[in-house]
Amino acid sequence: MxxxxxxxxxxxxxxxxxxxxxxxxxxxxxxxxxLLQDEIRRLEAEKQKKAAGRRAADSFFRS
Incomplete structure (x- = not known):
């Protein structure tokens, strides 16, 4: 080398x-x-964003 x-x-x-x-x-x-732990954190953060968006939409349409 x-x-x-x-x-x-x-x-x-x-x-x-x-x-x-x-x-x-x-x-x-x-x-x-x-690497995999970082990816899990990234996936969990995206999941939380999507869940928050879903809750906001559910709240809006229930009103």
Whole structure:
């Protein structure tokens, strides 16, 4: 490995549900866990926005 290898862009961390995990290091698993936790937070925030919109619509049409 040469000093030039450090300048190469690193592949972004990604995860495919159900993929093989045997070849991953503990650090790679930690990065994937963090990635998935961030995605869960993003999904939950979107769900809350949609639920709030639904409640507002229900309230408006019930009046």
């Amino acid at each position: 040469s000093f030039m290898d450090d300048d190469r862009p690193k592949k972004p961390v990604s995860h495919e549900i159900g993929c093989e995990l045997d070849a991953l290091s503990a650090d790679e698993l930690d990065r994937r866990i963090a």
